[in-house]
Amino acid sequence: MHRFRTLCLVGSLLTAPVASAAPMPVVCVESVWCNIAAQIGGPEITTQALISTPGIDPHELTPTPSMARQTARAALVVLNGATYDDWALPFVSASAPRIIAAQEAGWTVGDNPHLFLDPVAVRKVATAMARVFVKQGLDHEAVQQRLKAFLEQIDGLEARSGKLRQTYDGTAIAAMEPVGADLIQHMGLHIVDAGFALAVMHHTEPSPRDVAVLETALDEKTVKLLIVNPAVRSPQIDRMVDKARSSGMPLVMVGETLPPGLSWQEWVSSIIESVQKALDGASR
Numbered sequence: 001m002h003r004f005r006t007l008c009l010v011g012s013l014l015t016a017p018v019a020s021a022a023p024m025p026v027v028c029v030e031s032v033w034c035n036i037a038a039q040i041g042g043p044e045i046t047t048q049a050l051i052s053t054p055g056i057d058p059h060e061l062t063p064t065p066s067m068a069r070q071t072a073r074a075a076l077v078v079l080n081g082a083t084y085d086d087w088a089l090p091f092v093s094a095s096a097p098r099i100i101a102a103q104e105a106g107w108t109v110g111d112n113p114h115l116f117l118d119p120v121a122v123r124k125v126a127t128a129m130a131r132v133f134v135k136q137g138l139d140h141e142a143v144q145q146r147l148k149a150f151l152e153q154i155d156g157l158e159a160r161s162g163k164l165r166q167t168y169d170g171t172a173i174a175a176m177e178p179v180g181a182d183l184i185q186h187m188g189l190h191i192v193d194a195g196f197a198l199a200v201m202h203h204t205e206p207s208p209r210d211v212a213v214l215e216t217a218l219d220e221k222t223v224k225l226l227i228v229n230p231a232v233r234s235p236q237i238d239r240m241v242d243k244a245r246s247s248g249m250p251l252v253m254v255g256e257t258l259p260p261g262l263s264w265q266e267w268v269s270s271i272i273e274s275v276q277k278a279l280d281g282a283s284r
Contacts, residue, residue, distance in 0.1 A: 024136060027074035029058060029085040032116040032258040032267070033101065033125070037078060039263070040129045040146050044138045048074075050088065054257045057231060058085045059203070067091065076132055078125075082113035097132050101125045113201075114256055117268065118182035119154050119161075126150055153265045160272050161186040168224075168279050174217050174244075175227035176237050177201050180254040180271060184227065187275060191227075192217050200232060211236070218243050225250040225278040231257070250278035 024045045028034040031049035038047050050067045051058055058080070071077055071091035079085050079092075081102030092098050105121035107113070115121040130147040134140045165188030173189050175181065178197040191197065195210035206214075217223045218240065226244045230253050244251060252274045258267055 021137075024075045024133070024138065025073065026076045026078065027071050028078040029088050030080055030116065030257070032264055033078040033080065035258055035264050036122065036126055036150070037076075037129050039150050040126055040143060041133050041138060042142060042146055044142075045076075045133070051257070052260075054231070054255060054259065056257065058256075059083075061085075061087070063087055063091070075136065076129075078129070080113065080115055082107045082111070082115060084113040084115075097136070099125060099128050099132060104128045112178050112181050114179045114181070116258075116264070117180045117254070117256075117271075119158055119186065119268070121182070122264070123151060123154050126154075157265065157268050157272065158186065160269075164188065164272070164276055164279070171279065172217070172223045173225050173227065174214055174223040176240065177227075177229040177232050179229045179256045180227065183268065183271060184275070187272070189275075192223055200234075200237065206236070214240060215243070218247065218249065221247060221249065223249070224282040225252055225275070227252050227254050229253075229255055231255050250282055252278050 023043070024041065026034065026037050026041065026045050026047045027050065028037060028047065029050045031052040034047035034049040037045065048070055050070065051061065068091045071088060072093050074093070074096055077092045077096055077098045079088055079098065079100050081100040101115045101121060102113070104124045105115050105118070107115065112118070126147060130143050133143050161183070169188035171189050172192050173184070174193045175191050175197045177200045178191070178194070181191060184191065193210065193214040196206045196214045199206040199210060218226070226241070226249055228241055228251050241251065254271055258264065262270070
């Protein structure tokens with residue numbers, strides 16, 4: 001009888017379900033990087049974005065103790081870098097892997113820091129995520145399949161940008177702030193007021209010359225559309241936007257926070273579509 005009970009116990013242990021490993025916790029400063037990480041890591045990870053509310057500028061954010069604790073407990077931390085969210089670096093555990101988009105993309109001082117709207121940079125960051133996930137023990141084949149599908153979608157978005165470039169290469173546009181500038185330039189569009197846009201991004205006063213360049217472009221309609229970051233406001237920006245609206249110039253809204261309910265691909269696709277509609281309308 002004792003031997004029978006022992007065999008039953010051994011049998012029950014062999015057939016009992018094996019508890020699955022807890023998902024790998026990933027913390028990102030921006031929700032857009034968490035969205036991409038979730039697509040590459042799949043159900044084997046969980047993501048937590050420190051900033052997900054639209055309209056918050058990571059440049060000016062004052063981090064909270066809760067943000068510090070979440071970052072310190074992460075198995076992987078993803079930052080944009082490029083001076084955009086460098087305040088989070090001290091919170092990262094020395095033992096935790098980290099991915100800094102600026103390092104993966106080869107960013108240098110003076111380049112656009114909004115790397116999440118640069119398909120070339122996103123391609124490199126997604127590949128780095130897959131590499132870390134596999135190294136941390138996630139299923140290699142599953143991660144590579146998800147990465148392949150994601151990169152193919154980037155290919156599709158770049159093809160759409162290339163099609164726009166065939167029609168509108170060299171077309172002059174204006175921008176209130178350079179968020180999305182890399183994506184815009186992939187379309188072959190030329191931002192005429194780069195000085196004004198960079199000053200706004202750095203929270204400095206645009207020079208009189210930069211203001212004059214933008215005002216002239218809007219008054220004389222030498223630009224086909226105006227890119228506006230709805231999260232960035234000032235009396236001077238509002239005046240320029242009103243000037244564009246009064247002249248009937250198309251406005252394209254490009255923020256720096258992933259809109260709720262959209263994937264990165266859907267967000268970029270919506271920007272490309274908005275730009276195309278604005279250009280097609282202006283060319284009629």
